[in-house]
Amino acid sequence: MNTLYLKSFIRCKRKAWLDFKGDKSYQVWSAHKAIHKVNQYQIFSKLCNGEIYTGLKACEKGYQGVIGLKIKGKFFQNFNAEIRPQLLVKTKGISKWGPYKYLPGVYKLGYKTTKEHLLDLAFSSILLDSFQESKIEKGLVVSSFDKKVNVEEIYLSKKLRKKVLNVLLNLNECLEGFMPEITQDRKKCTICSWQKFCDKEAKENGYLTDIDGIGSKTASLLKTNGITNTHKLASYCEKQLGEKLSIFKDQKYEKGAIFVKQAKAYISGDPYPISNKNETEDLLKKICKGFYIFDIESNPDDKHDFLYGFLKINNLFIKKEDLIYEPILNLKNNKGESYRQIIEILFSRKEWPVLHYGETEKIAIINIAKELNFSFEEIDSLTSRFIDLHTFLRKSWILPLKNYGLKTVSNWLGFEWMQKNVSGSKALYWWIQYQITENEIFLKKIIQYNKDDCLATLQIAEYLIKNQLKKN
Numbered sequence: 512m513n514t515l516y517l518k519s520f521i522r523c524k525r526k527a528w529l530d531f532k533g534d535k536s537y538q539v540w541s542a543h544k545a546i547h548k549v550n551q552y553q554i555f556s557k558l559c560n561g562e563i564y565t566g567l568k569a570c571e572k573g574y575q576g577v578i579g580l581k582i583k584g585k586f587f588q589n590f591n592a593e594i595r596p597q598l599l600v601k602t603k604g605i606s607k608w609g610p611y612k613y614l615p616g617v618y619k620l621g622y623k624t625t626k627e628h629l630l631d632l633a634f635s636s637i638l639l640d641s642f643q644e645s646k647i648e649k650g651l652v653v654s655s656f657d658k659k660v661n662v663e664e665i666y667l668s669k670k671l672r673k674k675v676l677n678v679l680l681n682l683n684e685c686l687e688g689f690m691p692e693i694t695q696d697r698k699k700c701t702i703c704s705w706q707k708f709c710d711k712e713a714k715e716n717g718y719l720t721d722i723d724g725i726g727s728k729t730a731s732l733l734k735t736n737g738i739t740n741t742h743k744l745a746s747y748c749e750k751q752l753g754e755k756l757s758i759f760k761d762q763k764y765e766k767g768a769i770f771v772k773q774a775k776a777y778i779s780g781d782p783y784p785i786s787n788k789n790e791t792e793d794l795l796k797k798i799c800k801g802f803y804i805f806d807i808e809s810n811p812d813d814k815h816d817f818l819y820g821f822l823k824i825n826n827l828f829i830k831k832e833d834l835i836y837e838p839i840l841n842l843k844n845n846k847g848e849s850y851r852q853i854i855e856i857l858f859s860r861k862e863w864p865v866l867h868y869g870e871t872e873k874i875a876i877i878n879i880a881k882e883l884n885f886s887f888e889e890i891d892s893l894t895s896r897f898i899d900l901h902t903f904l905r906k907s908w909i910l911p912l913k914n915y916g917l918k919t920v921s922n923w924l925g926f927e928w929m930q931k932n933v934s935g936s937k938a939l940y941w942w943i944q945y946q947i948t949e950n951e952i953f954l955k956k957i958i959q960y961n962k963d964d965c966l967a968t969l970q971i972a973e974y975l976i977k978n979q980l981k982k983n
């Protein structure tokens with residue numbers, strides 16, 4: 512039993528079990544995890560003024576920060592355990608090494624200190640007490656806001672230590688048993704390295720949470736009404752389902768109809784059209800004289816948009832090789848120059864609409880226009896050119912997919928990214944690598960990725976136009 516299993520167990524019991532007993536060949540590399548590790552190291556290093564070293568020798572020498580230490584020991588009822596404190600921070604006290612001791616520290620992403628942070632610290636303290644021969648009263652939760660390091664002290668009370676022992680006993684029982692069920696809260700799965708493995712099983716078993724819009728609450732409501740899987744849902748009467756969905760109030764019948772159609776599409780593999788004829792004709796009219804596709808890459812933690820990509824499409828029949836793609840880099844987040852280039856591009860074709868996928872791009876443009884002191888009317892006229900294809904698609908089609916993300920939809924349409932296994936998190940990982948190494952190769956990868964995102968958006972636009980006109 513170790514810290515990693517404990518962390519996994521708090522998130523999802525099945526993950527802890529898979530980490531321990533699962534076939535690792537099903538696990539996929541997680542960009543999210545890699546980003547987390549890099550950020551963690553940078554913040555710990557800042558906290559310790561760069562004096563951060565690895566292993567037992569670093570403790571003996573009394574360095575300010577120690578990472579990479581594994582401590583084995585026994586606790587409660589003679590269980591073997593291993594802790595891997597994310598960080599040890601030197602403080603006043605007496606330990607077996609001299610007139611100092613170490614406190615355990617954990618890294619926190621975001622604002623909320625969670626059970627995971629508290630139990631991690633409590634578990635570390637149990638073995639660390641005897642290992643350094645000094646009592647630990649508190650642990651540290653380390654985070655970063657606006658590039659400043661923030662440290663929260665957590666009192667490691669008897670109650671908290673007792674709580675972690677109970678969790679560890681449950682963890683031990685779980686690891687010795689059969690593989691637990693897939694979690695009800697499938698949002699957790701989006702950043703999990705076992706996602707592909709679990710998705711396959713969920714689909715085979717007709718999990719209701721595979722249906723877009725059905726979360727854990729709706730799934731259990733459906734189950735209490737005897738709708739236990741996607742097949743039962745697909746064959747249910749839309750109106751009768753609506754009557755059972757009072758949690759959605761006025762939208763209950765609309766939701767009922769969508770869930771049944773979504774389940775039918777998911778099982779059959781066929782898309783289901785929703786009539787949106789006028790709007791599609793309107794879209795076609797707007798884009799027939801040319802349009803831009805716009806996509807941004809950003810680091811949300813630093814509130815830094817580091818790349819703005821524009822694809823120019825003179826008409827829908829132009830060959831892909833002849834399209835002009837213009838990347839605008841904003842490496843130092845000093846905005847002025849990149850904002851000027853963005854406005855120049857947008858105003859060089861004032862009549863062209865700007866297609867984008869999701870709401871980020873429009874929000875970014877509103878913020879840019881505000882920073883450039885555009886008047887209310889100017890902002891309104893600029894943003895009225897922006898068309899969110901994600902919203903448009905959802906109003907026009909029910910697709911046989913688990914979600915309507917850009918990757919999922921365009922993959923289904925047969926679009927292939929030049930670089931394999933890419934994602935927004937991977938682009939962010941490349942960006943962090945670029946910031947550390949200044950190696951241009953990472954920028955090239957990001958630009959290629961952004962260009963492909965623009966081309967994927969174009970493929971969705973083409974699908975909407977061709978198929979909507981066909982179906983009407």
Ligand code: SF4
Nearest residue numbers: 523694700703706709
């Ligand atoms: S993919 Fe989801 S269900 Fe599977 S282990 Fe990860 S979090 Fe748990």
